[in-house]
Amino acid sequence: MRRVAIIGVGITKFGEHWDKGLRDLTLEAGIKALKDAGIRGEKIDAGYVGNMAGGSFAGQEHIGALLADQMGLNPIPMTRVEAACASGGVALRQGYLAVASGVHDIVVVGGVEKMTDLNTNQVTQILGGAGDQEWELFAGGTFPGLYALMMRRYMYEFKATEEDFAWVAVKNHKHATKVPYAQFPREITIETVMNSKYIAKPIKIFDSSPITDGAAAVVLAPMDIAESYTKKPVEIVASAQASDTLALHDRESLTEIKAARIAGEKAYRQAGITPNHIQVAEVHDCFTIAEVLAIEALGFFPKGQGYKAAKEGWTTHGGKVVVNTSGGLKAAGHPVGATGVKQAVEITLQLRGDAGERQVKDAEYGLTHNVGGSGATAVVHIMKRAF
Amino acid sequence: MRRVAIIGVGITKFGEHWDKGLRDLTLEAGIKALKDAGIRGEKIDAGYVGNMAGGSFAGQEHIGALLADQMGLNPIPMTRVEAACASGGVALRQGYLAVASGVHDIVVVGGVEKMTDLNTNQVTQILGGAGDQEWELFAGGTFPGLYALMMRRYMYEFKATEEDFAWVAVKNHKHATKVPYAQFPREITIETVMNSKYIAKPIKIFDSSPITDGAAAVVLAPMDIAESYTKKPVEIVASAQASDTLALHDRESLTEIKAARIAGEKAYRQAGITPNHIQVAEVHDCFTIAEVLAIEALGFFPKGQGYKAAKEGWTTHGGKVVVNTSGGLKAAGHPVGATGVKQAVEITLQLRGDAGERQVKDAEYGLTHNVGGSGATAVVHIMKRAF
Numbered sequence: 001m002r003r004v005a006i007i008g009v010g011i012t013k014f015g016e017h018w019d020k021g022l023r024d025l026t027l028e029a030g031i032k033a034l035k036d037a038g039i040r041g042e043k044i045d046a047g048y049v050g051n052m053a054g055g056s057f058a059g060q061e062h063i064g065a066l067l068a069d070q071m072g073l074n075p076i077p078m079t080r081v082e083a084a085c086a087s088g089g090v091a092l093r094q095g096y097l098a099v100a101s102g103v104h105d106i107v108v109v110g111g112v113e114k115m116t117d118l119n120t121n122q123v124t125q126i127l128g129g130a131g132d133q134e135w136e137l138f139a140g141g142t143f144p145g146l147y148a149l150m151m152r153r154y155m156y157e158f159k160a161t162e163e164d165f166a167w168v169a170v171k172n173h174k175h176a177t178k179v180p181y182a183q184f185p186r187e188i189t190i191e192t193v194m195n196s197k198y199i200a201k202p203i204k205i206f207d208s209s210p211i212t213d214g215a216a217a218v219v220l221a222p223m224d225i226a227e228s229y230t231k232k233p234v235e236i237v238a239s240a241q242a243s244d245t246l247a248l249h250d251r252e253s254l255t256e257i258k259a260a261r262i263a264g265e266k267a268y269r270q271a272g273i274t275p276n277h278i279q280v281a282e283v284h285d286c287f288t289i290a291e292v293l294a295i296e297a298l299g300f301f302p303k304g305q306g307y308k309a310a311k312e313g314w315t316t317h318g319g320k321v322v323v324n325t326s327g328g329l330k331a332a333g334h335p336v337g338a339t340g341v342k343q344a345v346e347i348t349l350q351l352r353g354d355a356g357e358r359q360v361k362d363a364e365y366g367l368t369h370n371v372g373g374s375g376a377t378a379v380v381h382i383m384k385r386a387f
Numbered sequence: 388m389r390r391v392a393i394i395g396v397g398i399t400k401f402g403e404h405w406d407k408g409l410r411d412l413t414l415e416a417g418i419k420a421l422k423d424a425g426i427r428g429e430k431i432d433a434g435y436v437g438n439m440a441g442g443s444f445a446g447q448e449h450i451g452a453l454l455a456d457q458m459g460l461n462p463i464p465m466t467r468v469e470a471a472c473a474s475g476g477v478a479l480r481q482g483y484l485a486v487a488s489g490v491h492d493i494v495v496v497g498g499v500e501k502m503t504d505l506n507t508n509q510v511t512q513i514l515g516g517a518g519d520q521e522w523e524l525f526a527g528g529t530f531p532g533l534y535a536l537m538m539r540r541y542m543y544e545f546k547a548t549e550e551d552f553a554w555v556a557v558k559n560h561k562h563a564t565k566v567p568y569a570q571f572p573r574e575i576t577i578e579t580v581m582n583s584k585y586i587a588k589p590i591k592i593f594d595s596s597p598i599t600d601g602a603a604a605v606v607l608a609p610m611d612i613a614e615s616y617t618k619k620p621v622e623i624v625a626s627a628q629a630s631d632t633l634a635l636h637d638r639e640s641l642t643e644i645k646a647a648r649i650a651g652e653k654a655y656r657q658a659g660i661t662p663n664h665i666q667v668a669e670v671h672d673c674f675t676i677a678e679v680l681a682i683e684a685l686g687f688f689p690k691g692q693g694y695k696a697a698k699e700g701w702t703t704h705g706g707k708v709v710v711n712t713s714g715g716l717k718a719a720g721h722p723v724g725a726t727g728v729k730q731a732v733e734i735t736l737q738l739r740g741d742a743g744e745r746q747v748k749d750a751e752y753g754l755t756h757n758v759g760g761s762g763a764t765a766v767v768h769i770m771k772r773a774f
Contacts, residue, residue, distance in 0.1 A: 079628075
């Protein structure tokens with residue numbers, strides 16, 4: 001297997017883009033990534049794009065062809081992959097495998113979702129398709145509902161309080177204030193979270209990531225030619241994906257995302273490092289409980305201790321590992337198919353030293369953690385500064 | 388790149404399965420393929436599944452995780468890919484690349500679609516997502532409508548008649564009478580087709596493939612271990628994918644599927660053969676015009692001559708190349724995400740000599756041709772008997 005580098009990144013502003021469709025967003029992020037890589041379209045050999053539900057959100061499937069078409073990349077093969085909210089991470093992994101294996105040289109990986117054209121009830125129903133339609137959704141189990149079960153069990157097992165989780169939201173909103181592409185770059189207080197409405201007790205609206213339009217893209221190349229395009233290549237030193245049961249009721253535990261633990265362990269092994277090497281991580285905080293489960297599954301903190309991290313400052317600048325410098329899904333926004341690719345964009349900026357006011361000093365290793373559904377798919381990538 | 392073999396195949400009956408959901412169909416095909424390969428689930432390293440619109444048809448996205456879960460394959464990585472009606476072919480290609488590159492050893496590739504729970508208008512609208520939502524669908528361009536434009540132009544350029552196309556349907560229905568899994572294994576006459584209703588002139592209902600539930604699966608392995616599982620390995624000697632504009636109005640020609648021509652040329656080059664070597668082919672006949680365009684794009688017949696093939700017997704048993712022994716999409720049925728994988732199942736059976744009454748004698752090379760949308764994605768695989 002060849003070494004693979006990220007040689008360019010691009011991202012749109014995350015938010016409500018009433019004036020932009022799926023194609024506009026995709027194009028904008030893709031072109032930015034090509035420009036950043038200093039590469040022309042005719043050098044691209046193939047592409048992958050993560051998108052969860054273009055069919056339901058916008059009546060548009062066949063997103064791979066759409067991206068190839070809009071970027072003027074025909075006739076290269078361009079493939080959409082879907083794994084619910086992990087679609088972007090899985091697309092990145094397919095792109096990585098294509099380059100690592102020598103099948104393709106230069107590969108563009110995009111992620112996109114256009115969600116705000118529908119009302120909240122419609123969006124909630126569509127997102128439910130990430131879970132088990134027949135056993136969970138049909139019985140009324142929305143996504144906030146499923147994560148509420150996990151949060152409630154976590155609070156019971158480890159004596160955590162709702163306020164402990166609220167600190168995750170406060171921390172991520174604070175991070176987002178330095179992020180140009182974030183949807184909600186505004187500080188909030190513990191009171192904002194605690195006084196916000198329950199949407200599925202104990203999850204409140206401010207424990208939850210928003211509904212977002214947005215796209216992100218990265219350009220991949222074999223390491224040996226990466227330096228002809230960029231002075232600051234970032235190497236993908238590990239890529240791992242794992243699956244678990246689709247429905248929550250079939251899991252061994254409600255307080256561990258097993259697929260994330262397995263993917264994390266595989267990734268550390270592939271990279272030849274331990275969790276202690278990671279200085280900056282983008283994890284999948286679709287709800288505050290999800291960030292807590294993530295930092296435990298990834299081995300940053302022992303099981304049952306993760307809920308203390310945000311409050312104690314362990315996961316912000318100056319702490320053990322800076323988690324979600326982008327503001328995470330919570331504050332940067334969560335255009336589901338784009339999220340996994342956005343995470344790679346943010347970590348690349350950090351490892352290059354291009355993260356501006358939110359730069360994690362001397363970051364050498366970064367990690368992305370992208371989850372589909374309530375944990376049925378998890379994808380972990382580890383990146384390393386390679387200059 | 389390693390040589391890759393198909394070591395097992397499985398398929399459900401195609402039709403209206405009111406008693407079976409997405410998971411039942413997927414499971415049935417998957418388990419049949421594992422049984423056929425004589426392999427246990429724990430040997431499987433990864434999987435890909437083609438599905439076009441589980442979200443819109445059944446409220447279920449995250450089909451990769453669903454398949455892993457139902458087949459008891461957790462925690463292996465399982466990835467859904469989507470390229471409209473070419474989803475199955477693209478999934479097969481991803482599986483092929485995973486094995487060829489050495490990333491994985493044993494890979495299962497599935498394809499599934501559950502379409503009959505909705506009414507015809509709803510299905511037509513969802514299938515429209517394979518085209519260009521903003522430029523074609525929004526303006527009222529359904530899929531039959533887009534292919535009608537191609538058929539009309541073809542008739543104008545090459546002086547073909549509606550009856551010429553009707554022969555494609557007659558031929559494929561005749562083929563289907565020998566196919567246990569076919570949805571409509573019944574002979575029809577030229578009169579049946581010619582007297583059937585126009586759905587988008589000049590396309591009649593009997594020029595069109597039906598709405599179908601079904602699933603198909605294949606198991607892939609590196610050639611060097613294939614023989615420990617099967618005495619009749621079938622090698623995938625070429626895999627090629629190409630893209631074209633999503634919308635018809637941006638194409639250079641309405642009478643050529645350019646992506647199919649490019650994918651075909653690449654595939655022949657990879658296999659080191661010419662179209663004349665192919666004895667049996669499964670091509671994407673979503674409409675009768677589509678089969679005519681396919682056999683021209685693939686080089687079986689010169690441009691402007693393909694319309695004569697069915698009437699003259701060139702594409703049935705005893706002819707130059709037997710096209711759609713399965714009955715094609717027209718008569719075997721077209722569960723969109725499953726179709727590309729079904730094609731591989733049929734060609735495998737032919738090359739093994741396991742195709743019963745529809746066996747093409749001494750077939751050594753077979754080809755599958757799977758198209759997404761009106762031609763924005765095309766995937767071509769060439770298989771060879773390897774025993």
